[in-house]
Amino acid sequence: MKLLRQQIEAKTGAGTATLLPEEPEDMWHAYNLIQPTDQIRAKAIRRISKDMGGGAVTSQRIALDLTIAVTSTDFDLASNELHVAGRVVSENEHVKLGSHHTLDLELNRKFTLEKVDGWDSVAVGMLAEACNTGSRAEMWAVVMGEGIANICLITEHQTILRNRVEVSVPRKGKGHMEQHNKGLEKFHSTLLGTLQRDMEGAKRDAQTEKTVPLLLASAGFYAQAFLQFVKEYAVRSGNKFLQALVPSIVVAHSAGEHVHNLAEVLASPACTAKLADAKFTRETALMDTFMKHMRLEDGRAAYGPREIERAVESGAVGRGGGVLLISNTLFRSHNLAERKRWVALVDRVKDVEGGEVRLLSSLHESGKRLEALGSIAAILTYPLEEMEEEEDEDVANGVHANDEEMII
Amino acid sequence: MPPKAGFSRAKNVGYDEDDIYDDYSEEEYAGDGEGEGTSEEDKEQMAAGVIKVREALGSEYKVKEAEIQDALWNYYYDVGKSVTFLKNKYAPKAPTPAKPKAVSRFDQAAGAADAKTPTSTGTPKAKAKTRGSADGEKLADSVEKLVVETKVKSKSLNVVDEYRNCALKRVSNFVVIGHVDHGKSTLMGRLLYDLKVVDERSVDKLRQEAETIGKSSFALAWLMDQTPEERSRGVTVDIATVPFETEQTSFTILDAPGHRDFIPNMIAGVSQADFAVLVVDAQENSFQSGLKGQTKEHALIVRSMGIQRLIVAVNKMDTVSWSKERFDKVRQATTAFFETASFSLKNITFIPCAGLTGDNVTKRVADDNADWYSGPTFLEALEASEPKARALERPLRLTINDVFRGSGQNPLSISGQIEAGTLQVGDVVLALPSRETATIKAIELPDGSPADWAVAGQIPTLHLVDIDAVHLRLGDLLCAPTAPVRLVKSFTCKMLAFEHVMPQFVDVFRGKQQVTGLITALASILNKNTGEVTRRKPRIVKPGEVARVRIELEGSAGLPLEVGARIVLRDGGRTVGAGLLESYT
Known part of the structure; x- marks a missing residue:
């Protein structure tokens, strides 16, 4: 995203920013930035009906600049389109004040955003991040099993499921070996075809010559088998695209064929080496640290809105290792008071306590894991006592459990 | 409706005022116009109907062809209704008097198998629909298909009795x-x-x-x-x-x-x-x-x-x-x-x-x-190891373990264990989660010998017809259409934790079938032996503890689960727990 003009007063946060989205991912940033009650100005096409008198009505489509007060936003992940609905707040000769309009934000078309209540620290942070075009990691990933595969595109802020391939592969058994092999062959060629279409399409859209690396992940050796197939096919067909791709393929181990199995893959050494600094690998590592503390039950991890507020209150998320993990869904809340509550919390941790704040994208696996925990969690600097009350009778029960049937 | 209607429509050009409707309403039209004489299609339909009714009635009903034709005519070729009508009319002649409940269910199932028609009186719309799936398509298809159809003939056996009598190993x-x-x-x-x-x-x-x-x-x-x-x-x-x-x-x-x-x-x-x-x-x-x-x-x-x-x-x-x-x-x-x-x-x-x-x-x-x-x-x-008790009397449940092409004559075959109930050649089964029905054309036992029926505990190979392979996947469930399993999207279960469990994403396994789920709430920790609640709303469940948790499944399909079903929860290549389903919504 290119920042064309910025007029934000540091003190009050009042002001506007004019932005030009350039890459598909910028739409996702815009979606996170634009809140209900914000005012947004962009080029719109609107059909204007005119009463010519005597019952005759003519209508024509006019391109005009419209400013609307946002009431809702709608982000279509698959097509990467952002629709912003609202009411017109600046009158012009064609459109009446207060009439409804839905703006379709597009790539390479600028828009101006103004926050009625001023830009808070989180919004300013998001803006800075959206405009940072420095390091952009991107890769394709295929998480697969036997007869099933998910094709994903992983970018700095999103993991997008682009396609899912399912081909039934008959199992081994008396005399069906040939069917098994045939099924596998069909699965591989279907998967490769789909993958190739996806990757080439994306490459065309992005208009780059750069080959995006590909990650193949599976349990067992399904991924190796597929890599073998790709290699053979690339040689046999002489396909230039595939031949360029083959050297950039990484094979990794995952537990299963689901998209959420990517979390583990992204944390694996094979990937961290390739994507050393990508935001999502750091986030994944942080979530793992959090989980580790939870498992150790050393009291240095907490999750859930109320618990976290209490922890921040008592100064446990501060200097020396305190990390607040918060999902960006909380800031997309349509309830303004809710948003303010979280902004205040973030500000407090950052400015008063001196802890680290991490905004996790809800479109990544680490963010999804966080969402399961109530969208907010923290690694604490010291254990909070009252949060865990031990009950030892339970353990005692387990020991002499043999003579009785367990309930499950 | 699928475009299979094309054939019969081409034949029916004469009924031009009905051309805008599909062929089912045309059939109805033909049925109404009793005085107009029978068209070629009517005859074809009648012939096929008679065969089907004969099959459904079985050999113990001695009914004249004319009677069947009459009944079919009256019910607009609705095989199911005709069969019920004829059965009621000729009931005294049936050799088996006053069947016990279990038997009648099998009979019913067999009846349903042939007609695929609810025996209750349906609305005209329902009638058209059932005809669409049972008669319409096949009639319109070809005579060849009819031949296949007649092969799938239910013997309407009482499988439970057969099983007890034949003293299998x-x-x-x-x-x-x-x-x-x-x-x-x-x-x-x-x-x-x-x-x-x-x-x-x-x-x-x-x-x-x-x-x-x-x-x-x-x-x-x-x-x-x-x-x-x-x-x-x-x-x-x-x-x-x-x-x-x-x-x-x-x-x-x-x-x-x-x-x-x-x-x-x-x-x-x-x-x-x-x-x-x-x-x-x-x-x-x-x-x-x-x-x-x-x-x-x-x-x-x-x-x-x-x-x-x-x-x-x-x-x-x-x-x-x-x-x-x-x-x-x-x-x-x-x-x-x-x-x-x-x-x-x-x-x-x-x-x-x-x-x-x-x-x-x-x-x-x-x-x-x-x-x-x-x-x-x-x-x-x-x-020396006793097998588990078999639930023969319960409705059919079979988990598909393999889908393959049996042979040239049996283009679609599945195998898997019958968990409960019985099945026989000619039965109609419902596949979940695709909700498609199929007819069992033949049964093969594990050693390769053909059989007329199979019971819970066995792992037979079933050759199926009237279903496309895309509706059957490994791990899917086949069940009796009269007593289907609900597709569950969220449920509460007792869970024995193998690892630390928090609210998190897990893979929920029901046999081979697997769906991503989210543990949304840890309700309570339970005493292992008594099931009493020892602690409410825990933050984390430790390995070895039993907890009551709530799980929501992702995606639109859900899993076919019943109360008492056993599931396994896994995450990141590790088994985090195993559950026993308590209730679902």
Whole structure:
């Protein structure tokens, strides 16, 4: 995203920013930035009906600049389109004040955003991040099993499921070996075809010559088998695209064929080496640290809105290792008071306590894991006592459990 | 409606005022216009209808052709209604008087099988629809199809009675579990070889092949591991299902993979088993790594999926020269683990054996060092294991374990274990989650012999018609259309935790079927034995604790689950817990 003009007063946060989205991912940033009650100005096409008198009505489509007060936003992940609905707040000769309009934000078309209540620290942070075009990691990933595969595109802020391939592969058994092999062959060629279409399409859209690396992940050796197939096919067909791709393929181990199995893959050494600094690998590592503390039950991890507020209150998320993990869904809340509550919390941790704040994208696996925990969690600097009350009778029960049937 | 109507429409050009409707309303039109004489299509429909009604009625009803034609005419060729009408009319002639409830259900099912029609009076719309699926399409298709259709003829057997009368051998399925490389496949290969299920020649051939790649000790395992991947890497990947028979019992081996990556396949095997054989390596190092690894995980999965009976085969005794001391040590360590895992020890038998040499598998040990052992052989222990009680009277439940092309005549076949109920040739079954129905054209037993029916516990191959292969996937459930299973999207279950559990994403396994789910709430920690709530709203569930949790499934399909269903929860390649379904919404 290119920042064309910025007029934000540091003190009050009042002001506007004019932005030009350039890459598909910028739409996702815009979606996170634009809140209900914000005012947004962009080029719109609107059909204007005119009463010519005597019952005759003519209508024509006019391109005009419209400013609307946002009431809702709608982000279509698959097509990467952002629709912003609202009411017109600046009158012009064609459109009446207060009439409804839905703006379709597009790539390479600028828009101006103004926050009625001023830009808070989180919004300013998001803006800075959206405009940072420095390091952009991107890769394709295929998480697969036997007869099933998910094709994903992983970018700095999103993991997008682009396609899912399912081909039934008959199992081994008396005399069906040939069917098994045939099924596998069909699965591989279907998967490769789909993958190739996806990757080439994306490459065309992005208009780059750069080959995006590909990650193949599976349990067992399904991924190796597929890599073998790709290699053979690339040689046999002489396909230039595939031949360029083959050297950039990484094979990794995952537990299963689901998209959420990517979390583990992204944390694996094979990937961290390739994507050393990508935001999502750091986030994944942080979530793992959090989980580790939870498992150790050393009291240095907490999750859930109320618990976290209490922890921040008592100064446990501060200097020396305190990390607040918060999902960006909380800031997309349509309830303004809710948003303010979280902004205040973030500000407090950052400015008063001196802890680290991490905004996790809800479109990544680490963010999804966080969402399961109530969208907010923290690694604490010291254990909070009252949060865990031990009950030892339970353990005692387990020991002499043999003579009785367990309930499950 | 699918565009299959094209054929009959072309024939019906004459009824032009009806052209805008599909052919079903045209048929109705034809039925209404009684005085107008019969068209060619009517005759065709009538002929087909008569055949169907005859099938549905079975041989005990002696009904004249004219009567059937009349009934069909009156009910606008609705086979189901005609059958009901005729059955009521000629009921006294039926040889079986006042059937008990179970019987009537089978009869009903058989009736439904042929007509695919609810016997209650439907609205005209429903009528058109059922006709669409039952008659319309097929009539419009071709005569060839009609011939196929007449082949699928239900004998309307009372399968439960048939089963009791024919005194079949006891059916018993067991799953073979244990850590990778502890010799599961080799032990099973040895068993088959010694029982002469496989002949000398094919084993010799495998031996030669194995020797050429320098893995001669794998020859017996290759009886189980048939794919090139499995053979070149020397690990089992997928369940091998192999039947064999002894004098009293027909067994089915479900040889599970030991490698941790293939636990989903292993779970599919466990869901079909009556009891389990846990293979452990007698050698110290390998035994210890197993106890930390899949010996433990497999045993826990088996336990939490409701299997009580366990045979522990202490394998590779030849490598520790049949040392009693070593056997006792293994027994002790394993027993200690079973106690913590709440197995009841009276259901566990320990057998020392050696799969590679065949000692104490089917015959006693030859080695003098083994004098101390006087217990049963492995095979004797298998025979001493009682299979689970079979729920014959309950509605049909069958989990699909494989979908394949049986042969040229049977383009679509499935196999899997019947968990409950019975089925017979001609039955209509409902596949979930696709909600498509299929008709059973033929049944094949594990040994390859054809059968008219099959009952719970057996693992038959079913040749299906009237369904497309895309609607059947591994792990899907076949059930009786009269008593289907609900597709559940969120449920509460009691969960035994194997690992730390927090609100998190998990893979929910029901046999081979697997859906991503989210543990949304940890409701309470329960007392293991009494089920009382000991703590509400825990933040984390520790390994070994039993908790009540709420799980929501992702996606639109859901899982076919019933109260009391057993599920396994996994995350990131580890089994985090096992659940018993309590309630669903």
